[in-house]
Amino acid sequence: MxxxxxxxxxxxxxxxxxxxxxxxxxxxxxxxxxxxxxxxxxxxxxxxxxxxxxxxxxxxxxxxxxxxxxxxxxxxxxxxxxxxxxxxxxxxxxxxxxxxxxxxxxxxxxxxxxxxxxxxxxxxxxxxxxxxxxxxxxxxxxxxxxxxxxxxxxxxxxxxxxxxxxxxxxxxxxxxxxxxxxxxxxxxxxxxxxxPAMMPLKTKEEWVKNCRADTIAKVELRVDIKKHKKLRAKGDLIFTNTGIRGPVVLDFAREVTPLLKKYTEVPLLLNLTKGKNEEQIREHFKTALSQDSTQNILELLQTLLPQSLSIELCKLAQVNPDEKYNKIAGKKRDKLISLLAWTPLTVNGHDGFKMAMITxxxxxxxxxxxxxxxxxxxxxxxxxxxxxxxxxxxxxxxxxxxxxxxxxxxxxx
The missing domain is CATH 3.50.50.60 (FAD/NAD(P)-binding domain)
Incomplete structure (x- = not known):
């Protein structure tokens, strides 16, 4: 040379x-x-x-x-x-x-x-x-x-x-x-x-590992920290054995990983119902029940979400999935609707630069x-x-x- x-x-x-x-x-x-x-x-x-x-x-x-x-x-x-x-x-x-x-x-x-x-x-x-x-x-x-x-x-x-x-x-x-x-x-x-950026994220919540079978379309992610409320993204999400991934997570990771250095944990809110708010979810359930009043809560949730995720949200709301929607107490029903509109999830880690597509x-x-x-x-x-x-x-x-x-x-x- x-x-x-x-x-x-x-x-x-x-x-x-x-x-x-x-x-x-x-x-x-x-x-x-x-x-x-x-x-x-x-x-x-x-x-x-x-x-x-x-x-x-x-x-x-x-x-x-x-x-x-x-x-x-x-x-x-x-x-x-x-x-x-x-x-x-x-x-x-x-x-x-x-x-x-x-x-x-x-x-x-x-x-x-x-x-x-x-x-x-x-x-x-x-x-x-x-x-x-x-x-x-x-x-x-x-x-x-x-x-x-x-x-x-x-x-x-x-x-x-x-x-x-x-x-x-x-x-x-x-x-x-x-x-x-x-x-x-x-x-x-x-x-x-x-x-590290453009990578999967790990969560504190372990229920995510039970929802790995399905891709959830058009999810909105928000950072639930007052100073960073404007940070949000939309796209398809996939639950993993240890957290979340998918296009929306890859995009949003570039906002979240710097915050992890500062806060150790980053609370997120996820809208998993294609942008529906609480009122729209209630109206959706009303319409679904008018078409088939025999549906239990799990069947009703599955008109919006995959079964595995529906089951986990019932657990979070402490609702029996086999019950009829109109039979559960008002507070539990409100909690379930609230969780459907904005599901809390806490990011607490990632795999570092070895899994990061960009910096x-x-x-x-x-x-x-x-x-x-x-x-x-x-x-x-x-x-x-x-x-x-x-x-x-x-x-x-x-x-x-x-x-x-x-x-x-x-x-x-």
């Missing part, structure tokens, strides 16, 4: 962000080196969406940014240059066709991430991009306020431009160890608090120029993808952001 060789650009990390940054720069005639600490490139991209690779979605840029919260507008310039339509065109250029099977999420028609990786590899080879695997970046080299290169465990590589695209801490088995945070902080960049937190956006992705502290140093303090829900958001930020960083403006 040649030592001390000069390049126009060194990219640290070979995920979606790093690869597209390298391609953009190479297409502009730059000599590019990618340093990857694993033996193969794009390990996390390979696992995206269970290998099916949900690339992006069809939201317009304004709605897309809104899903990232208050910092979402940071990506305005990147998306203006490279939104989902531009990504589709880019993939088509390198031989990857895409489709939108549900009218929202965009996949390769092969539904295989390997299709994407092969096309990206072929494009990089065509452009003459050098890739050194098993090469861990140990330190960024800088003179004064300008980047000079990268020191690895094997060599020192020099370049006037370096892009840090190392990802976050999620899925450490795929190489995520927070390298980029250390590299950036050594040069003075602030790294915010880091929390909440990262290199402070205040120190990065959104028009270029260049550091405001060190010229020639750029960031892209998950290493920055910006994360979104599941559904192609984070991968689109990786591609868009990598595309902008690769321009070396």
């Amino acid at each position: 040649p030592k001390n060789r000069d390049y126009d650009l060194i990219v640290i990390g070979s995920g979606a962000a790093g690869i597209i940054a390298a391609i953009v720069a190479a297409r502009e005639g730059k000599s590019v080196l990618i340093l990857e600490k694993l033996s193969k490139i794009a390990s996390k991209l390979k696992a995206t969406g269970g290998g099916r690779c949900n690339l992006t979605n069809t939201l317009d840029n304004e709605d897309f940014m809104a899903r990232f919260g208050r910092d979402g507008r940071f990506m305005q310039d990147a998306l203006k240059e490279f939104d989902y339509k531009a990504l589709i065109c880019f993939l088509d250029e390198i031989g990857v066709t895409t489709h939108v099977p549900d009218g929202f999420r965009i996949f390769p028609t092969s539904h295989s991430s390997l299709t994407i990786i092969k096309a990206l590899e072929d494009e990089m080879q065509k452009l003459g991009i050098k890739i050194f695997s098993n090469e861990r970046a140990l330190r960024l080299l800088a003179t004064g306020k300008h980047i000079d290169g990268v020191k690895t465990q094997n060599a020192t590589f020099y370049a006037p431009n370096v892009i840090v695209a190392t990802g976050g801490l999620g899925y450490p088995v795929l190489g995520a160890e927070g390298d980029g945070y250390n590299l950036a902080s050594e040069l003075g960049h602030k790294v915010t608090d880091l929390s 909440r937190g990262g290199i402070s956006l205040k120190e990065i120029n959104p028009k270029t992705m260049q550091s405001k502290l060190i010229s020639g140093l750029y960031f892209c993808g998950e290493v920055m303090n910006l994360d979104g829900p599941c559904g192609g958001y984070n991968l689109q952001w990786s591609f868009a930020s990598g595309h902008l960083a690769g321009k070396l403006l």
